[in-house]
Amino acid sequence: MRVRECPECERLWEDYTDATFAFMRLDAQVKMAQLRQEPPEVMALLREGVEAAAQCRDAALEHLKQHEATHQVRSAAAS
């Protein structure tokens, strides 16, 4: 659940979408490199990049979830 007009939600959501796009771009690069049969050193570097991007994306999603949870606690306490 996203809360509108919360700058922190907006920021975290942007971080998450940026990280998702970065991951997708790198993932596509790995697939292209596989098709081109790039040398193992190149593949290893690319895979490292993808893994790092996936961790960034997961961390961004975790931050977003944790932040959203604070909104839910607040609205639950208010009702």
Ligand SMILES: [Zn+2]
């Ligand atoms: Zn928020």
